[in-house]
Amino acid sequence: MRGRSKPSDVTETYMSDWIAIGALAVVGLLIPLAMMAVSALLRPSVPETGKSTIYESGETPTGTTRIRFNIQYYMVALLFVVFDIETVMLFPWVVIYRPALEAGVPMIDLLWPMLAFVGILAIGLVWAWRTGAVEWTRSPRATRRKTERDVNQ
Numbered sequence: 001m002r003g004r005s006k007p008s009d010v011t012e013t014y015m016s017d018w019i020a021i022g023a024l025a026v027v028g029l030l031i032p033l034a035m036m037a038v039s040a041l042l043r044p045s046v047p048e049t050g051k052s053t054i055y056e057s058g059e060t061p062t063g064t065t066r067i068r069f070n071i072q073y074y075m076v077a078l079l080f081v082v083f084d085i086e087t088v089m090l091f092p093w094v095v096i097y098r099p100a101l102e103a104g105v106p107m108i109d110l111l112w113p114m115l116a117f118v119g120i121l122a123i124g125l126v127w128a129w130r131t132g133a134v135e136w137t138r139s140p141r142a143t144r145r146k147t148e149r150d151v152n153q
Helices: 009-042 071-102 107-131 140-152
Strands: none
Touching: 071 107
């Protein structure tokens, strides 16, 4: 065919990479779906009332299962995740710090990115502290009990 250029090797390689990624995604979706389908077909179905009850370490449940958790639990968990990720991000920097200095990289080029990263996290921690995100608050029930104890003494 005249006038048409043949696809280059770069384009073919690029497309074959995407085909491999697509095939991996399809396999990654099909395997769990197939496992769930086989499990649904092979498992025994024996309905009984004991299976649908709430399990609390062998104890008979008391009260409702719908309780409200204090938002502080979520805030502490979120802050933990943020600062845990910080340590994960600091580790590779620490590993390459000395070899980079020995290779002649200026110290300011090594320190500046990490100081900016830690500084941004420190600003976030100060903000969380000032807004009360890291202060543990008492529930109204605990406050009532403490007040009753103070009055009785």
